[in-house]
Amino acid sequence: MTLPHPALSAADPELAALVGAEEQLQAETLRLIPSENYVSAAVLEASGTVLQNKYSEGYAGRRYYEGQQVIDQVERLAVARAKALFGVEHANVQPYSGSPANLAVYLAFAEPGDTVMGMALPMGGHLTHGWGVSATGKWFRGVQYGVRQDTGLIDFDEVRELALKERPKIIFCGGTALPRTIDFPAFAEIARECGAVLVADVAHIAGLIAGGAHPSPVPHADVISTTTHKTLRGPRGAMLMSREEHAKALDKAVFPGLQGGPHNQTTAAIAVALHEASQPSFRAYAQSVVANARALAEALLDRGFDLVSGGTDNHLILMDLTPKEVPGKVAAKALDRAGIVVNYNTVPYDPRKPFDPSGIRIGTPSLTSRGLGTEHMAAVADWIDRGVTAAGKEDEEALATIRSEVAELMSAHPAPGLAG
Numbered sequence: 001m002t003l004p005h006p007a008l009s010a011a012d013p014e015l016a017a018l019v020g021a022e023e024q025l026q027a028e029t030l031r032l033i034p035s036e037n038y039v040s041a042a043v044l045e046a047s048g049t050v051l052q053n054k055y056s057e058g059y060a061g062r063r064y065y066e067g068q069q070v071i072d073q074v075e076r077l078a079v080a081r082a083k084a085l086f087g088v089e090h091a092n093v094q095p096y097s098g099s100p101a102n103l104a105v106y107l108a109f110a111e112p113g114d115t116v117m118g119m120a121l122p123m124g125g126h127l128t129h130g131w132g133v134s135a136t137g138k139w140f141r142g143v144q145y146g147v148r149q150d151t152g153l154i155d156f157d158e159v160r161e162l163a164l165k166e167r168p169k170i171i172f173c174g175g176t177a178l179p180r181t182i183d184f185p186a187f188a189e190i191a192r193e194c195g196a197v198l199v200a201d202v203a204h205i206a207g208l209i210a211g212g213a214h215p216s217p218v219p220h221a222d223v224i225s226t227t228t229h230k231t232l233r234g235p236r237g238a239m240l241m242s243r244e245e246h247a248k249a250l251d252k253a254v255f256p257g258l259q260g261g262p263h264n265q266t267t268a269a270i271a272v273a274l275h276e277a278s279q280p281s282f283r284a285y286a287q288s289v290v291a292n293a294r295a296l297a298e299a300l301l302d303r304g305f306d307l308v309s310g311g312t313d314n315h316l317i318l319m320d321l322t323p324k325e326v327p328g329k330v331a332a333k334a335l336d337r338a339g340i341v342v343n344y345n346t347v348p349y350d351p352r353k354p355f356d357p358s359g360i361r362i363g364t365p366s367l368t369s370r371g372l373g374t375e376h377m378a379a380v381a382d383w384i385d386r387g388v389t390a391a392g393k394e395d396e397e398a399l400a401t402i403r404s405e406v407a408e409l410m411s412a413h414p415a416p417g418l419a420g
């Protein structure tokens with residue numbers, strides 16, 4: 001099952017063994033963490049090339065180092081593909097990851113102490129949207145919106161009222177635990193009314209947008225921030241996109257504002273992922289991710305699970321386990337022993353603590369990359385149901401049985417990049 005790594009095995013058998021163990025884990029388990037995926041063998045290869053040996057501070061044609069004959073072409077290719085795929089005027093592919101990409105947005109459009117607005121972390125937002133423990137909440141004045149307790153949905157009257165009262169410089173929309181379609185036009189109208197820069201942080205759903213399975217933030221958002229490693233199925237990295245008018249401010253913020261040399265091997269792998277995402281097969285993938293999530297949500301509702309907002313429009317499902325009388329963390333750890341990898345997560349208005357919350361968060365990007373379809377979702381829901389029940393009873397035997405059933409289905413659906 002594991003891949004050959006001859007040089008690594010010879011030079012450092014200890015580390016090679018760990019890589020092999022991780023490959024086996026990713027091959028055998030049902031990975032339901034909605035921010036994870038499997039990259040293709042091509043993306044994996046591109047990210048492990050000699051491009052990583054090269055320093056190239058600056059941008060194509062304007063570097064502070066010589067020897068950029070090839071690197072400039074790599075970065076230009078990635079930028080051109082990002083612009084074509086998302087239909088934007090400008091793309092910066094250098095941010096090291098989603099969090100630094102967002103920090104660059106603050107540097108471009110705000111001063112320390114300015115007010116910024118985003119969704120509260122426990123409501124499904126991201127740390128970097130002005131949450132207190134993050135630099136973005138320490139160095140800026142973060143004001144936070146949430147979802148309604150009765151519907152689990154964003155209340156735009158509430159968002160507008162808060163925005164007009166607080167007058168933020170930047171408004172973030174998007175998040176990490178939002179199972180519903182993001183209404184970009186509604187956010188854009190509010191941002192316009194209060195004179196804020198609207199940032200659509202589409203880290204989770206970039207692949208769905210590229211594949212036509214979620215509405216695009218173009219032309220509504222001023223800036224689009226995204227990671228490249230979630231539904232977009234690229235290497236760990238990020239991109240910032242905008243209209244031409246914001247190009248200079250964003251580029252200056254990323255370099256020299258925040259970062260040094262770009263990770264060229266990552267830029268190359270982003271280019272490959274963007275090429276893959278422009279193929280008809282990726283459109284089918286994105287549609288299938290959503291169809292699988294809907295089918296899984298239905299199957300979980302049939303088994304009496306309580307889903308935040310009552311279901312899903314995208315790749316992600318947030319479950320409140322309170323009615324099952326099993327805390328999220330206990331369930332997540334038991335499911336892990338059963339070969340089902342999820343994360344425990346706060347649910348909106350969670351009475352429990354963030355490190356021991358009421359919910360778990362699951363998603364379908366990874367299993368869809370392995371070719372699982374809607375016909376498999378009843379089995380997945382069944383394993384989750386049996387796993388949560390076993391967690392409540394500390395029934396290790398039941399968890400072991402699930403683990404072997406999961407491994408059997410997984411072995412029939414080899415993961416991209418791991419097929420050997």
Ligand SMILES: *Cc1c(COP(=O)(O)O)cnc(C)c1O
Pocket residue numbers: 035097098099100102125126128174175176201202203204227237
């Ligand atoms: C994942 C994520 C990020 C941060 O990405 P990292 O690469 O983990 O820094 C930012 N915003 C949102 C909405 C995310 O989901």
